[in-house]
Amino acid sequence: MVIAGCTIVSSLMTDRLVRRLGTGRLTVLSVGMTAIALVGFSIVGEFWQLVLWAVPYGLGAGAVDAALNSFVALHYEARHMNWLHCFWGIGASAGPVIMGMCMGAGVGWAWGLSCHRLHPGRRSSSSSW
Numbered sequence: 001m002v003i004a005g006c007t008i009v010s011s012l013m014t015d016r017l018v019r020r021l022g023t024g025r026l027t028v029l030s031v032g033m034t035a036i037a038l039v040g041f042s043i044v045g046e047f048w049q050l051v052l053w054a055v056p057y058g059l060g061a062g063a064v065d066a067a068l069n070s071f072v073a074l075h076y077e078a079r080h081m082n083w084l085h086c087f088w089g090i091g092a093s094a095g096p097v098i099m100g101m102c103m104g105a106g107v108g109w110a111w112g113l114s115c116h117r118l119h120p121g122r123r124s125s126s127s128s129w
Contacts, residue, residue: 004058006058006062007061009058010061011063011066017063026063030063033056034064040052069081069084
């Protein structure tokens, strides 16, 4: 709920932030906040710390999403927006499948993040799932 709430707040503030910072700076700031929050998620020891790191994660995710959607809508054709969302959907659908395959194969979550076995040049040298 914290991530969702912060994403909503950030999305609603994006127009003001883009006018003040510009799309490029806002994107860099948002991606940086999200990355720092992900590192924070990896080092937490208690639940309250997880909730605390959810704030910059949600704020960063909401701002980058709204800013980039707005930028593409204003500067490109509708087909570019369609491609942007198409590939987001492919990634959102493939991510859990890749992670499930890695966890099911017993190689751990780190392999899922690296997508090592999906690289075409490495398929022949690695064992099948």
